[in-house]
Amino acid sequence: MSLLRRFVKEPINSRFLIRSISTVKPNRNASPVRRTTTEFDNLIYEAGNSGDFESIRRLLNTRVVHACFNTTSTFKFLTNTASYSPSLEDLRRILPQTDAGYTRKHAYETLIARLCKLNRIDDAKILISDMVNGRFGLTSSTYHPIINSLTKKNKIEEAWCVIESMRSNSIPVDVTSYNYFLTSHCYDGDVAETSKVLKKMEEEGLVPDTRTYDALVLGACKSRNVEAAMVILRRMEEVGLPVLYATHAHVITEMIECGYYALVVEFVMAYVGKDKRLDEENLGSLASKLIKRKRFKEAELVLEEMCVRGLRMGNGLREFYETNVINVTEKKN
Template identity: 45%
Template sequence: MTFLRRIARNPRSAAAAAARPRASSNPNPTPTAIRDAPTSAYYDDLINAAGRRGDFAAVRDLLGKRVRDGCFNTGDTFRFLTQTETSLSALDDLLRALSRVDRGFPRKSAFDALIARLCRLGRPADALRAVEAMASDGGGVRLNAVTFHPILNLLARRGDFEAAARVAGAMRDRGVPLDLTAHNYFLTAHCYRGDVAEAARAMEEIEREGLGADTRTYDALVLGACRAGKVGAAVGLLRRMAEEGVPPLYSTHVHAVKAMLRRGWSAQAAELVRAYGGRDRALDRENYGVLASELVRMGKAEEARTVVQEMAEKGLIMGEKLREFYRSSSSSSSNDVGI
């Protein structure tokens, strides 16, 4: 049973796609002159130019040569694919070209980049077609969890957990176990929705498989606790992260700060930011900046003034709006003293 029969629930089938007008797939592309010391961005530009003119043989050759030159694929590699039907009608030709890229890493990375691009375009069914082409190729390409990450992330963010579960099942059928990143997509999506029961089940599966917890796992758990109104539990998780030496994402403390402010606990939010201050300057800039900005938005000018004064004393960079607030509040304070 193929991935498409197992997973796809989209009328844009491979047969329908094959009926679309095809772009040219020139078997004898015009040789492309490559400059000395090329960069990934340079190769992206060449590949996108070839893709727009339908020269997929050139795309194939460039995908192989860029890896030999140490220029790996990026999020812009397949930018010539857009939401237009004209662009996507060339997908079959592109898949055939990728199946003839140099075996091993060049071919694997090319397919992975294409799958990521299709998911950014919001087209999981087409991404699964790419997986099917990749898996059926059998020429030095071995599927792993990284290939499926963009698809699982997209489906989980959409809340289409049934489709995401089918993808996970198909992965296991292919001997590709879910890694911690894949599990985190499910966990984060459930936590974002405040679905404590499903988040708990997702966490139980992570623990059952002995995958531990990383920065994104904790970020999801803190978010979930805040969404469920358990701010104390969120703070406890932050403390546990610090004890275990797990570095937070910028968003992790912000989840707790905003949850406290929504409950009117501005003093506690400021205390939390100060408690974790001085460990990471970039994190301080984010935490203090969010706290001050939220206080300004809530109309708590006096408390916001105190926070931006601390930022100035610590030499933390402020955004434009906070700088303007700081200048205006400093000017106001000077006028008050003058009176």
């Protein structure tokens, strides 16, 4: 018993387990243990809640070695929305001590994204300053969560200040950064501001991408200009850009709102057969919207197309199809 007491010199608590897992040397003769991102996230969560930030540093290094990269849950122990928290100060202390390169940069970017989700924009900006001062590989993608968060909240002027901060730090403003502004303006149907952003992109020689066009289609639909949305879609096809499922959804929703029931069925049918998942999304969404509007005849045509092509239906659509299409057909026969 005395030998056992000498061996166990400290209580086995969560902090001790985390430290043991992150520092133990692997047995070369043993089978390698495959760890998961969830396991690492859970360990960091426990370490963060217990204030063991040294273990967090080790876990951030180790997970990259295991190809278990950071996720949106990595810093989930940060939950408060206060402008100051001791946990953030501890993280600012240990992050510069993580392995240089990708490990350190991605840890910073993951933490910035988490802070933006908590609406702690000022804290996220502090981390940007830390990366600038430490020369930790700051890129345009590092700023994206901040710009996205601000534009979503319609804090456009503040978002433009972030753009100026990028320029002052010699970080190029990319298409994605501008797309956040476009999406915000297009969602509000603000054609004038949308045009200004497009002009800035053109002046800087930036080529619109899929999300740029998606924003423009959204803007056209918000302005009740379905014809313009169709023109933009055709332009996307001409330049060879893939169309997002959401882009089709913008058009379908607006056509339904305008009462263009025959036209929206024709629009969706024109894309059938090119992408099975797109077919399921478009046809399923259209059928649901038509049923809600009590446009049963058009809905039945859409559901028949789904059945013929063997496409997956939701439970509600399947029940409607079996009740209103199959049963009616059997009674007629």
